[in-house]
Amino acid sequence: MSEIANQYLPILLFLTVGIVFAFIFVGAxxxxxxxxxxxxxDTVKLSEYESGFPAFSDSRAQFDVRFYLVAILFIVFDLxxxxxxxxxxxxxxxxxxxxWAMIEFLGELAIGLVFAWKVGALEWE
Structure with missing residues (x-):
């Protein structure tokens, strides 16, 4: 029985040290x-700090699909x-x-960009 305990002692020690450090750096x-x-x-602490203007509607309001299309296109070209x-x-x-593999990859992305351009995904009203 002590042989099994000796095998699990490092794991128990590791978990204990992890929990102690978690409390020190998060809980404390x-x-x-x-x-x-x-x-x-107070009112200053609860004010909007990222956008600079107060929320204009419910947070569950629907957004235009074009917003998501532009975001997806940004992610694709960022990748x-x-x-x-x-x-x-x-x-x-x-x-x-x-x-040639990268040229093929760039060609496929160019075809995707031309398609998005033709469909009108990049235009904003």
Whole structure:
């Protein structure tokens, strides 16, 4: 029985240290904040700080689909840029095959951009 306990002792020690550090770095600041009195809300603390203007309707209001289309297109072309940098750095290892694979990838993205442009996904009224 002690052999099994010795095998699980490092795991138990790891969990204990993790829980202690979680309390120190997460729980202690919350407790100190409550004790110090920094959680006193007022109108300035509750005001809008990201957008700069108050909310104009319910948070569950429907948005136009074009907003989501533009967001998805942004993500697609942002990922393109994220793939281009490592490819450019490691191009000498891949040789001609890597070159043509990236050209195909860029071509597919160009076709997608032309399609989105033709459909009108990039136009905003």
């Amino acid at each position: 600041p919350i407790v100190v904040s409550k004790l110090a009195g920094t959680s006193k809300p 393109e840029a994220a793939f281009l940098f490592p490819w450019a750095v490691s191009l000498h290892w891949g040789g001609e095959a890597a070159w």
